[in-house]
Amino acid sequence: MNGNTTLTTRETTDEKQTGTPFAPQTDEDVAAMLEAIGVSDVDELFDIPDAVRFDESFDIDAGSEQTVVRELTETLERNDAPIEFLGRGHYAHHVPSLVDHISLRSEFITSYTQYQPEITQGFLQVLFEYQSLLVELTGLEIANCSMYDAATALGEAATLADRVRETTGDRILVPDYIRAERRDVLENYVAGADLVVEELPADDGVTTPEILEEAIDDDVVMTYLESPTTDGVLEEHLEEIGEIVSAHDGMFCLGTDPVALALLRSPADVGVDVVVGDASVLGMGPSYGMGLGLFACREAYLRQVPGRLVGASRDDDGNRAFTLTLQTREQHIRRERATSNICTNQAWVALRAAIHAASLGPSGLVSLAKRCHRLAEQTASRLEEIEGVSAPVRDRHHFREFRARVDDANAVATAIEANGFAIHVVDEETVQICVSDRNEHRIDELVDAFTEVVN
Amino acid sequence: MQRHTQAIWNDDDSEGYEPLLSERNLETVEVDDTDLPDHLTRDSLKLPELSEPELARHYTRLSQMNYGIDSGPYPLGSCTMKYNPKFTEDIASLPSAAVHPDRDEASVQGTLQIYHELQDYLARIGGMDAVTLQPPAGAAGEFAGILIAQAYHEDNGEGEQRSEVIVPTSAHGTNFASAALAGYDVVELPEDDDGRVDLEALSAAAGDSTAALMLTNPNTLGLFERNIEEIATIVHDAGGLMYYDGANLNALLGRARPGDMGFDIMHYNVHKTFATPHGGGGPGAGPVGVSEQLESFLPNPQVRERDGEYELFEPERSIGKVHGAMGNWLVLLKAHAYISRLGGDGLRDASAKAVLNANYLASQIDLKIPFEPFHHEFVASAGDRDAADFAKRMLDYGVHPPTTKWPENVPEALMTEPTEAESKTSLDQLAEAFGAVAADEPSALEDAPKATSAKRIDQTSAAREPQLSWHQLESR
Numbered sequence: 001m002n003g004n005t006t007l008t009t010r011e012t013t014d015e016k017q018t019g020t021p022f023a024p025q026t027d028e029d030v031a032a033m034l035e036a037i038g039v040s041d042v043d044e045l046f047d048i049p050d051a052v053r054f055d056e057s058f059d060i061d062a063g064s065e066q067t068v069v070r071e072l073t074e075t076l077e078r079n080d081a082p083i084e085f086l087g088r089g090h091y092a093h094h095v096p097s098l099v100d101h102i103s104l105r106s107e108f109i110t111s112y113t114q115y116q117p118e119i120t121q122g123f124l125q126v127l128f129e130y131q132s133l134l135v136e137l138t139g140l141e142i143a144n145c146s147m148y149d150a151a152t153a154l155g156e157a158a159t160l161a162d163r164v165r166e167t168t169g170d171r172i173l174v175p176d177y178i179r180a181e182r183r184d185v186l187e188n189y190v191a192g193a194d195l196v197v198e199e200l201p202a203d204d205g206v207t208t209p210e211i212l213e214e215a216i217d218d219d220v221v222m223t224y225l226e227s228p229t230t231d232g233v234l235e236e237h238l239e240e241i242g243e244i245v246s247a248h249d250g251m252f253c254l255g256t257d258p259v260a261l262a263l264l265r266s267p268a269d270v271g272v273d274v275v276v277g278d279a280s281v282l283g284m285g286p287s288y289g290m291g292l293g294l295f296a297c298r299e300a301y302l303r304q305v306p307g308r309l310v311g312a313s314r315d316d317d318g319n320r321a322f323t324l325t326l327q328t329r330e331q332h333i334r335r336e337r338a339t340s341n342i343c344t345n346q347a348w349v350a351l352r353a354a355i356h357a358a359s360l361g362p363s364g365l366v367s368l369a370k371r372c373h374r375l376a377e378q379t380a381s382r383l384e385e386i387e388g389v390s391a392p393v394r395d396r397h398h399f400r401e402f403r404a405r406v407d408d409a410n411a412v413a414t415a416i417e418a419n420g421f422a423i424h425v426v427d428e429e430t431v432q433i434c435v436s437d438r439n440e441h442r443i444d445e446l447v448d449a450f451t452e453v454v455n
Numbered sequence: 456m457q458r459h460t461q462a463i464w465n466d467d468d469s470e471g472y473e474p475l476l477s478e479r480n481l482e483t484v485e486v487d488d489t490d491l492p493d494h495l496t497r498d499s500l501k502l503p504e505l506s507e508p509e510l511a512r513h514y515t516r517l518s519q520m521n522y523g524i525d526s527g528p529y530p531l532g533s534c535t536m537k538y539n540p541k542f543t544e545d546i547a548s549l550p551s552a553a554v555h556p557d558r559d560e561a562s563v564q565g566t567l568q569i570y571h572e573l574q575d576y577l578a579r580i581g582g583m584d585a586v587t588l589q590p591p592a593g594a595a596g597e598f599a600g601i602l603i604a605q606a607y608h609e610d611n612g613e614g615e616q617r618s619e620v621i622v623p624t625s626a627h628g629t630n631f632a633s634a635a636l637a638g639y640d641v642v643e644l645p646e647d648d649d650g651r652v653d654l655e656a657l658s659a660a661a662g663d664s665t666a667a668l669m670l671t672n673p674n675t676l677g678l679f680e681r682n683i684e685e686i687a688t689i690v691h692d693a694g695g696l697m698y699y700d701g702a703n704l705n706a707l708l709g710r711a712r713p714g715d716m717g718f719d720i721m722h723y724n725v726h727k728t729f730a731t732p733h734g735g736g737g738p739g740a741g742p743v744g745v746s747e748q749l750e751s752f753l754p755n756p757q758v759r760e761r762d763g764e765y766e767l768f769e770p771e772r773s774i775g776k777v778h779g780a781m782g783n784w785l786v787l788l789k790a791h792a793y794i795s796r797l798g799g800d801g802l803r804d805a806s807a808k809a810v811l812n813a814n815y816l817a818s819q820i821d822l823k824i825p826f827e828p829f830h831h832e833f834v835a836s837a838g839d840r841d842a843a844d845f846a847k848r849m850l851d852y853g854v855h856p857p858t859t860k861w862p863e864n865v866p867e868a869l870m871t872e873p874t875e876a877e878s879k880t881s882l883d884q885l886a887e888a889f890g891a892v893a894a895d896e897p898s899a900l901e902d903a904p905k906a907t908s909a910k911r912i913d914q915t916s917a918a919r920e921p922q923l924s925w926h927q928l929e930s931r
Contacts, residue, residue, distance in 0.1 A: 018801075018804070019800065019801055019804035019805075020797050020801040020802070020804045020805040020808065020875060021796070021797075021801070022537065022540060022730070022797075022805070022875070022876055023805060023808040023809075023875040023876060024876070024877070024878035024879075024881075025811070025812075025878060025879060029878070029879040033811055033812075033814075033815040033879060034811070036815055036818045036819065037811075037815055037818050039814075045810050045811065045814050045828070045830070046679075046710055046830065047679045047681065047828045047830070048679055048707075048710060048711045049681055049683070049684070051684060052683060052684065052711050052715050052716045053710065053711055054582070054710055054711050054712050057709075057799050057800075058576075058580055058709065058798075058799030058802065059579065059799060060576055060579065060580075060795075060798050060799040060802075061795075061798050062795075062796065062797055062798025062799075062800060062801050063795055063796055063798070064796075065540075065542045065796065068542070068546075068792055068795045068796045069542055069545065069546060069792075071795070072546050072569070072788075072792055072795070073546070073549060075565045075568050075569055076546075076549055076565040076566070076569070077551055077565060078564040078565035078568060079551050079552075079554055079562065079563050079564065079565040079566055080561075080563075081550075084554075084558070086555040086557050086558070088557060089779070090555055090556050090557065090780070092555075098510060098511060098514075100548070101511075102511070102515070102518070104544060105514075105515070105518040106523050106525035106539075107518040107519065107521040107522065107523045107525070107526060108518050108523065108734075108735060109523065109539070109544075109734050109735070110523035110524040110525050110526075110539050110732050110733070111521055111522060111523040111733065111734075111735045112529065112531055112534055112733045112735070112736075113733070113735065113736040114735065114736070115531070115858075116522075116846065116847075116850060116855065116856065117909065117912050118847070118850055118907040118908070118909045118910065118912060119461060119520075119521070119522040119850055119855070119904075119907050119908065120520075120521050120522060120735070121472060121517070121520040121521065121908050121909045122473075122516075122517030122518050122519065122521030122908075123517070123521050123735040123736075125472075125473065125475070125517055125520075126517055127735075127736075128475070128923075128924070128925075129475060129476055129477075129925070131924050132477065132924040132925040132926065133502065135923075135924040135926055136500070136501060136502055136926070137500075141923075141926075141927070142923055143923070143924070145736070146736075146737070148591040148592065148595060148737075148778060148783075149591065149778060149779045150779055151776070151779030152591070152595070152777075152778065152779070159636070179779070181776050181779045181780065182779055184755070184775040184776035185775075185776045185777060185779055187775060188598075188774065188775055188776065188777060189636070191637070191638065192635070192636050192638030192639075193638065234491070234495055236492075236495065239494070262486075262500055263486060263489065263496055263497070264495060264497060265494065265495060265497050266497055269497075278779075285553040286553045286555045287553065287784055287785050288552075288554050288555070288556050288563075288566060288780060288781055288784035288785075289556030289778075289779060289780020289781055289782075289784065290591075290738065290780070290782070290783045290784045290785055290786070291779060291780070302921065308736065309921070309923055310923070311917045311918075311921050311922055311923050312471075312917070312922040312923075312928055313912050313913045313914070313922075314912070314913050314916070315909045315910040315911060315912045315913070316902070316910035317909075317910045319465065319470075319472060319909065319910075320470050320471030320472070320928075321471060321909040321910075322912075323912045323914060323917050325914070325917040325918050325921055325923075326918050326921060327918075330628075331594070331629050331631070331632035332628040332629075332861075333628065334628075334632075335628045335631035335632060335641075336631035336632060336634065336635035336641040337635070338628065338631075338632040338635075340632065340636070341594045341595075341597065341598060341629050341632035341633040341635075341636050342592070342594055342595075343593065343594045343627075343628075343629050344592040344593060344594065344724075344726065344733070344738070344739040344741075345592070345736050345737040345738075346591075346734075346736075346737045346738045346783075347734055347735045347736025347737050347738075348732070348735055348736070348737065348738060349734075349737075349738060351734075351735065355510070355514060357502070358476055358503060358505065359507065359510060361482070361502060361503065361504035361505065362483070362484040362501065362502040362503075362504055363482070363484050363504065365500065365502065366486055366500055370488075370489055373489065373491065377490075397491055397492075397495065417562075422555070422558060422559070422562065424557060
């Protein structure tokens with residue numbers, strides 16, 4: 001390929017294009033550039049031994065913008081469009097339009113990590129505001145500017161626990177209600193440190209001090225619980241549990257989310273050392289599990305925190321300015337002794353979450369959280385009135401979601417789906433329903449569908 | 456010189472540039488009137504409360520103090536900051552793409568089809584037999600790849616014995632960190648005087664305890680590892696696996712494939728090679744390709760097709776999971792759109808133009824470039840200048856500077872990767888900026904930048920007395 005590569009057509013037809021439309025060099029430019037370099041053909045610039053040269057085609061067709069948009073739109077239309085009453089660790093709320101419009105400003109979305117803070121003050125300040133939001137919600141002093149998702153944040157918390165603990169130990173306790181995917185990720189993160197993961201049974205969906213006392217000893221490096229749990233239940237004994245964990249010199253890690261935290265007692269208040277979770281409940285609609293790993297912890301762990309941190313400093317004019325800081329923890333400097341291997345994170349999702357939170361403000365956040373609690377309890381009560389349905393299964397406090405018992409969960413879910421709703425099947429006799437501002441306007445119909453299906 | 460000028464929103468009365476939201480209006484909201492027991496709920500929440508117009512202006516001002524690809528050249532070496540086509544955002548915003556991860560397979564056939572097609576595209580591009588899309592970033596891909604190598608050796612009864620991963624000194628820091636996270640001892644491999652893998656050193660390092668060699672090709676100096684076949688033979692003869700770090704794949708599209716070079720495992724950085732926006736730090740995606748013998752170790756689940764229907768399945772000896780769901784779906788969707796737009800010929804052309812651009816830019820710069828022939832990036836030396844100062848001064852000329860001070864085999868390194876997206880005019884502007892800084896007085900470099908929204912920021916005190924939230928700013 002040389003100077004005769006032509007710029008692609010930018011027409012809206014399917015006419016065959018011959019190069020990338022996103023490289024601006026004209027044929028004349030290419031000729032002048034080759035001359036300046038001192039070669040006659042671009043091929044001469046490739047120092048690839050013949051034996052490993054690839055002379056075939058990928059056999060992937062090019063398409064005009066219009067064609068590709070049409071084809072992918074058509075493919076995506078193969079997805080059904082039920083009203084989702086789905087949760088179990090993956091939640092979404094209405095995302096204000098401001099979030100899209102601001103986050104898609106190309107100064108934000110097309111920027112790289114802020115290695116040159118003097119020209120990336122804008123993003124740094126948003127990330128600083130994001131960290132501050134999480135500090136307020138968790139009560140912990142330090143929040144990083146993101147991990148990938150709740151599962152990887154949990155994995156990072158466990159390796160942090162292992163690093164900071166003075167006495168040796170090799171056990172991690174997790175609740176039996178944890179999503180299998182989260183546990184699987186955790187197992188991979190801790191295998192390198194030879195830690196083993198064990199499950200704590202719950203008592204009707206809640207972890208009691210007695211259950212923990214039974215399982216814990218000085219070998220336990222970290223104890224992890226969730227509130228709300230994967231079943232939508234609020235844990236009730238976090239303070240006592242924190243004391244037990246602390247008495248055994250363990251780290252207490254809590255999985256939660258920023259909307260729930262607007263209502264719940266601050267984790268730091270009940271002895272939690274590290275908070276993880278999925279913060280993309282703010283800022284993102286359903287994204288097939290693309291998340292935003294929330295990670296906040298006590299100041300004592302500052303030098304061991306994984307991930308990027310934005311700090312305030314001063315510039316040469318004496319003005320406050322922001323910068324990535326404590327980078328000597330990170331892989332590009334510390335390499336195999338880094339606190340994590342993470343480099344690219346979920347910064348843009350954090351930006352979206354920060355804008356969403358700011359749009360709601362404290363009053364909006366608290367009222368959304370109250371609604372998530374109220375809707376779950378009310379909807380469960382309405383289903384309970386239906387003959388053949390028992391809800392909620394757990395006699396506990398709920399947030400966003402709850403379990404319901406029916407005779408044949410698969411049959412119920414399938415019939416409900418035929419009415420245009422998606423719900424979880426937990427086991428043969430249990431379904432789970434997640435309600436929020438996104439589907440609130442369809443709850444009446446869901447209840448009607450249940451009534452019809454079960455009878 | 457054409458230069459990008461940033462906004463400066465500096466209010467004389469304010470502490471810094473644009474005030475923090477917390478400095479505008481913090482409000483405390485009482486949390487009462489719930490039927491939850493008091494010991495479960497907080498008393499109050501104190502956060503900024505501002506109207507939408509005020510917020511729109513706040514964030515717009517902040518965006519004007521931020522530099523993106525659309526602002527100007529962004530030649531960060533190893534980062535492949537190419538143009539991000541806008542239409543991909545429209546596709547990622549389609550309501551039909553907004554699905555919950557627990558949706559029944561039958562009801563997300565479109566999403567699964569796109570996963571399956573992208574798995575296939577990436578396999579062809581890398582010369583691999585199977586691809587997982589689950590890792591949410593390059594480093595996560597490295598971790599997944601090393602776990603696959605580990606599982607393979609365990610399956611062969613050599614898990615304990617093969618405790619080392621070999622990584623060249625000039626490799627990305629993530630290689631070392633990912634291997635360490637998986638529990639490996641990292642054996643550092645020095646380069647030879649030509650800037651490539653030292654075959655003797657590799658022969659000495661490779662042995663019964665070698666699990667894998669992690670290699671970037673072209674390497675971080677932009678050089679193709681000409682001895683790649685011998686390298687692969689040495690590692691394979693020792694019983695190890697070859698891991699390809701895909702950070703520099705933009706140099707080779709359509710001209711060479713890792714699978715044909717003897718690599719068994721590779722990751723792709725879709726936010727580099729396949730033009731998905733980096734988003735100020737992420738999200739990216741780090742799919743991993745493997746050769747046939749490793750296919751059964753891939754993360755759970757994989758997507759397969761049966762008679763036009765798509766389904767999830769768990770590979771027989773799967774390493775399990777490296778992400779809580781299916782990775783960064785919306786990023787993967789944009790990568791699919793980009794690949795579909797360019798096609799095979801377009802991808803090959805992208806590499807050609809990227810390598811052309813790097814070589815042209817280098818030809819226009821009067822700085823020493825010790826290692827040649829480079830491909831999509833080159834590492835120039837700032838000579839007797841401090842590379843970090845050199846970069847700060849480049850900001851004054853309205854461009855984003857290169858990656859600095861790395862790799863270390865070039866003194867005061869300026870690692871420069873213009874990508875295919877820069878026009879000749881824009882490359883000339885970059886060359887002019889290099890030249891102007893090289894000609895500047897030393898004090899101009901030390902005092903730089905002056906033309907940016909913030910001036911040189913004090914890194915030392917930021918790290919010594921960390922202030923990481925508005926709460927800490929208030930209390931200190």
